Amino acid sequence: MTEPLGCVAVSVVTWEGVSLAVGGICLFKAEYHWAKRFYTLSDLSIPDCDIFTMDYTVAKTLQSLADESLLLVGCSFNVRRDLPLGVSTGGVLGSPHVDIKSAQNSIERLPQGFSLYTLTGGPGLAALADFRTTKKMVQAVNLLNPDASIRNIFECLTAFGVETYIYVSDGTGTRTNGSLIVSSPGKSYILSNCGCRFSN
Numbered sequence: 001m002t003e004p005l006g007c008v009a010v011s012v013v014t015w016e017g018v019s020l021a022v023g024g025i026c027l028f029k030a031e032y033h034w035a036k037r038f039y040t041l042s043d044l045s046i047p048d049c050d051i052f053t054m055d056y057t058v059a060k061t062l063q064s065l066a067d068e069s070l071l072l073v074g075c076s077f078n079v080r081r082d083l084p085l086g087v088s089t090g091g092v093l094g095s096p097h098v099d100i101k102s103a104q105n106s107i108e109r110l111p112q113g114f115s116l117y118t119l120t121g122g123p124g125l126a127a128l129a130d131f132r133t134t135k136k137m138v139q140a141v142n143l144l145n146p147d148a149s150i151r152n153i154f155e156c157l158t159a160f161g162v163e164t165y166i167y168v169s170d171g172t173g174t175r176t177n178g179s180l181i182v183s184s185p186g187k188s189y190i191l192s193n194c195g196c197r198f199s200n
Helices: 028-043 051-065 131-142 150-158
Strands: 005-013 019-027 070-078 091-094 106-109 115-118 124-127 165-168 180-184 187-192 195-199
Touching (some): 005 028, 005 180, 005 187, 028 051, 051 070, 070 124, 070 165, 106 131, 115 131, 131 150
Antiparallel strands (some): 005 019, 019 070, 070 091, 106 115, 115 124, 124 165, 165 180
16 A cells, blocks of 8 residues: 555444444545445434345445545444343444455455455454455454453554554444454544444
8 A cells, every 4th residue: 555544433323323433544645525424324224124135225325425536434323222132233343345245254455465264143344464364353353351441442543553443343232342443554433333433
């Protein structure tokens, strides 16, 4: 990747009251463009149906917004719905330029040198890093206390020295924390379903 990369993240509430934490890795010059585009998600309608369709609806909408300046996109959302114990939804992550699929519990290569590691039920991480590092980062987060704060998760990821990534955890279900961390050189956003915090 030769062109400088930037990142952007925003908190949006849809007209139905669904809280979204959404962000992306984009070309540096397109950060403001993507902040504006992500705010249009306030018009999004998420069907009250099975958990696959909810995630797919958000992923498809993000894909339809994308142009070549958006390399990665992630979203954590809370549909304020009771789910059975151990079941979660409300997290999408990946390249908007590849086919949409459910978390594979595996690592895969994405365009532009990114790798993606997702677990069913979350979390997921897409990073400008090799497969081994990306997987180790997710494993390190999973070793944290289940009640670890989003700040603790950010510090854990930062320790690996990878500058460009998106981390997403599911936002709907028992013991989900609805986290989104978006990072590029010199800038990071740490969001939850209830607000935004800028770091660096």
